[in-house]
Amino acid sequence: MPERIAVTLPDGVRLHVEVSGPSDAPITVFLLHGWTLDTRTWHRQLSGLPEALHTPVRIVAYDARGHGRSDNTTRAGATLAQLGDDLAEVIATVAPTGPIVLAGHSLGGMTIMEFAHGHPLTFAARVAGLVFISTTAEGHTHTEYGLPSRITRLIRLLETTGAGILARGGSWRVHRYLLRALAPSLRWLLFGDRATPDDLILTTAAVARVQLLAIGAFRSSVGEQRRLATLAALGDLPAAALVGDRDRLTPPPCAESIAAALPDADLTVCPGAGHMLMLERPALVTAALAAVTRAALGDQRDSADLQAA
Template sequence: MPGTERRSAERIVTRDGTGLHVCESGPPSAPVTVLLAHGWTLDERCWAPVADALAVGSGGAAGSPPARVIRYDHRAHGRSDDTPDADKTLDRLADDMAEVIEQLVPSGPLVIAGHSMGGMTTMTLAQRHPELVRSRVSGVALVATASGGLGAAATLGMSGLPATMFLTGKDRLTTSALWTDRRSLTARPALLRAGLQPLLLGRHPDPLAVRTTCAAIAGCRPTTISGFTPTLTEHERDEALATFDGRPVEIMVGSRDRLTPPRFARRIRDRLPRAGLTVFPDAGHMLPVERVGGVAARIAALVRHAVVAPAA
């Protein structure tokens, strides 16, 4: 219906003064709000295709109503403010997520979907703000993410001599002015395609998925890459998953995901045996742009469930 959907961009400010860029779509009076959290080095644009589907109720799940959809840039990502390296942690991102909920979704059923680092942020929210999760969250989607065991993240999956050489070169680079003084990796996203496509995307990816991925990472601050690496490699939150018990959870992974392969999804499922688990054949790490329909359908099913059985 005309006038029932809106698209807007706004900015909120956290308690420590960091401004976060927020996008909202869908009917303001929708019965359920979906909060979408993106991954490391990415931004809210990577959730845009899924957000569009959810906002009009075309997520693919029969009877799923349109949702109010909020997506935002993590601190030091996209159009949000940068932050000191000391604040480039999952703990801080989880506190930011809690503030986004407090300021923009103070009431009503809430579904959270986190991709990669966004999924880890959601787990950290459960660890640091368990009562908020228990009282407000009606469903969770964990997309191409992990609950721990990411020590190899610092070497992008490499081991042995290649990993040693990579880390040596990385340490030299990330302390140089060439790294610390740059506002973005490059103004030419196409230059990243040869390296990023095989690392992050699966077989025969849609050209738009490739362009979106490369554009987001090209615009990333170099210090965001190095600053968040320690918190990702230290991430161990198997125990926090228990906070999600008793509410619907959908776990998704691509069969060709090189950063968080299917074994990480199965590790989460071992802790949440009632959760749904979907392995998308031939897909890589960038499921929100590679498998838009499948990801939207599973989040839409959580929306539909939230209408019937909101969080207690």
């Protein structure tokens, strides 16, 4: 079982953090969840990665502010820049030394980009590998929900209006009865060809825990983010970008642009999969995490060998 701790941020928000694996492991892997989700979406990777690596690894996963078991956020704190600062704080508190691999799904991937942009020296000193899953560096540029452009524009207008209303919802959550009614829509929006009942239940339960203010207030920051230049400046880190070809929120062009910006990134497009790759294609995601972590460990060992020589 992972150790559960609370990390208190400078503005007083407490984050729910789960840490597993030995404290003296040679590398730490951070798993960052998506918008309206929580750490439970990584449950198959939390159990599968140590076995896939065949070497000790420390894994850190946490619920973002306003999500899961973490404290609520204020409207001013519901920005990607703040999430990047939060990640820097969690790293400094939980894994202050040693190489790290950062893996982010959707909003989690965007958080990693904000961390790189806002904390470049820390990023350069600590990060040894990157995994981007169903995410984007270009806001809503490519998001068309798999629909004709006229319908997409209408949905975008409704989404913007709805986000403004939700941002005034404070600490309220989506009522479970409403979520039951919305389950078919969530299944269409988030999953591809297949969605098991357990995966849909887990996803719906995560949405039930997110603060309404967080659902609405993060929307503006997410839509406006542009971080391809930040990625292009990161150099030749081991990296992977994964996306489902049925992803309606961050379709393949999102991952393709990320992979193009990172010279050593492996791009994987998963046929028939949607936005929830950790649940839909768990073995593939775990394998990508393991491959990048192995490459990061190799880089560290090569560096140590050169210093010894």
